[in-house]
Amino acid sequence: MKYVHIKTFGCQMNERDSEIMAQLLANQGFQSCEAPEEADLALVNTCSIRDKAEQKVYSLLGQLRDLQAHCGRPRFIAVAGCVAQQEGERIMDRMPAVSLVMGTQQFYRLPELLARLEGGERRVAALDLSANFVIPAFQKAQKPALAQTAAVQRFVNIMQGCNNFCSYCVVPYTRGREISRPLADILEEVQTLVAQGVQEITLLGQNVNSYGKTNAVADQALRFPDLVRAVAATPGLKRLRFTTSHPKDLDERLMRCFAEVPVLCPHFHLPVQSGSNAVLARMNRGYTAESYLDKVATLRHFRPDITLATDFIVGFPGETEADFTETLRLLETVRFAASFSFKYSDRPQARAASFPDKIAEEVKAERLARLQAVQNAITLDTNRRLTGQTLDVLVESANSVKGQGRTPGNRVVHFQVAPGQELPLPGALVQVRIEQAGPHSLKGTLQKRR
Ligand code: SF4
Numbered sequence: 001m002k003y004v005h006i007k008t009f010g011c012q013m014n015e016r017d018s019e020i021m022a023q024l025l026a027n028q029g030f031q032s033c034e035a036p037e038e039a040d041l042a043l044v045n046t047c048s049i050r051d052k053a054e055q056k057v058y059s060l061l062g063q064l065r066d067l068q069a070h071c072g073r074p075r076f077i078a079v080a081g082c083v084a085q086q087e088g089e090r091i092m093d094r095m096p097a098v099s100l101v102m103g104t105q106q107f108y109r110l111p112e113l114l115a116r117l118e119g120g121e122r123r124v125a126a127l128d129l130s131a132n133f134v135i136p137a138f139q140k141a142q143k144p145a146l147a148q149t150a151a152v153q154r155f156v157n158i159m160q161g162c163n164n165f166c167s168y169c170v171v172p173y174t175r176g177r178e179i180s181r182p183l184a185d186i187l188e189e190v191q192t193l194v195a196q197g198v199q200e201i202t203l204l205g206q207n208v209n210s211y212g213k214t215n216a217v218a219d220q221a222l223r224f225p226d227l228v229r230a231v232a233a234t235p236g237l238k239r240l241r242f243t244t245s246h247p248k249d250l251d252e253r254l255m256r257c258f259a260e261v262p263v264l265c266p267h268f269h270l271p272v273q274s275g276s277n278a279v280l281a282r283m284n285r286g287y288t289a290e291s292y293l294d295k296v297a298t299l300r301h302f303r304p305d306i307t308l309a310t311d312f313i314v315g316f317p318g319e320t321e322a323d324f325t326e327t328l329r330l331l332e333t334v335r336f337a338a339s340f341s342f343k344y345s346d347r348p349q350a351r352a353a354s355f356p357d358k359i360a361e362e363v364k365a366e367r368l369a370r371l372q373a374v375q376n377a378i379t380l381d382t383n384r385r386l387t388g389q390t391l392d393v394l395v396e397s398a399n400s401v402k403g404q405g406r407t408p409g410n411r412v413v414h415f416q417v418a419p420g421q422e423l424p425l426p427g428a429l430v431q432v433r434i435e436q437a438g439p440h441s442l443k444g445t446l447q448k449r450r
Pocket of ligand 1: 169
């Protein structure tokens with residue numbers, strides 16, 4: 001038996017890629033392990049979206065290098081993901097203990113690349129972003145034969161890459177151009193997962209609204225709203241979600257799905273990034289604050305109970321106090337249920353790295369703290385409004401006395417059972433009466449199974 005230790009940084013795309021790598025290795029007789037000192041292979045799946053994420057990668061690689069020097073394990077150290085794509089063989093120059101570097105469209109070759117290391121090669125790098133290679137490999141690696149063991153919720157990749165070139169973002173450079181998976185492959189994977197007991201599917205892509213628009217793999221006339229309806233028709237599927245959407249590509253056909261597709265959860269992650277039109281233009285986002293607010297209003301027209309989440313970047317080059325005030329105003333207008341907010345940092349290759357008028361770190365930190373304080377107050381208030389209500393909850397985990405799950409609006413609920421009541425198993429849909437609301441989760445008591 002051989003062991004692999006996988007550490008994943010970054011987004012859900014990376015989580016999904018790590019699952020695929022784990023499955024490819026399992027097919028070669030590898031078992032996952034928690035302790036890197038027990039591993040034959042330590043695999044670091046990296047994120048370069050922010051400077052801090054990249055620093056964490058190098059810090060971990062340093063720890064693995066020291067471990068290898070002291071106890072001979074992990075035998076091989078490999079780096080995958082966006083930092084691998086961006087830095088390439090420079091990672092091995094800087095950190096000679098690393099012997100394998102795989103780009104974002106080459107990790108499907110992991111067994112073959114590993115065999116080269118085991119055969120005596122000292123350094124192996126696979127970094128090609130060529131679509132000629134990617135399309136067949138991408139399809140093959142996503143086949144249901146590679147599906148994992150049953151779970152309540154799974155991600156299904158529908159596309160990879162991005163064509164948008166937001167000026168702060170490295171994704172188009174590290175993950176390449178958009179490629180959509182064929183409908184038949186996606187449906188086959190969803191059906192297999194549901195047959196294994198999966199209740200909730202999240203369709204995954206950098207910009208799901210572009211599905212089918214830009215490459216020959218996808219069915220020519222098929223667009224994302226069609227895909228949502230086709231996946232939603234899978235017998236036995238209880239919940240459907242998707243992420244991430246670009247506001248400029250969000251159209252009424254997709255918004256209507258929230259009114260007309262019963263299994264589509266009323267939760268939408270719609271990254272806005274800034275409330276200032278001047279900043280949005282420099283970010284190359286392709287929409288204005290006004291058009292974003294119009295889309296929010298239309299979404300709420302079709303699905304009044306929809307919960308909205310977003311992303312913010314504060315301290316983008318040239319962001320004035322007035323720009324930032326507009327961001328706060330947009331947050332207070334929409335009242336997002338949750339947001340993910342970050343300080344801007346220069347990323348190599350991204351256009352904004354060369355923009356003038358960089359914002360001082362302390363100003364960025366102060367704006368981030370103000371924005372997060374406003375968001376936290378809104379989140380707590382929106383959660384408190386749910387106390388006294390009975391909500392549907394899909395159970396994700398349970399022990400002998402309490403369980404945890406999520407509402408359709410993606411709020412985490414911790415619940416207890418009344419004396420004499422049987423605790424539901426993960427995967428059950430139940431109703432929970434909400435009794436307490438915190439900033440990050442709700443607490444309540446199980447009422448009944450649905
Ligand atoms: S839409 Fe913009 S932020 Fe999102 S992955 Fe593409 S370039 Fe990056």
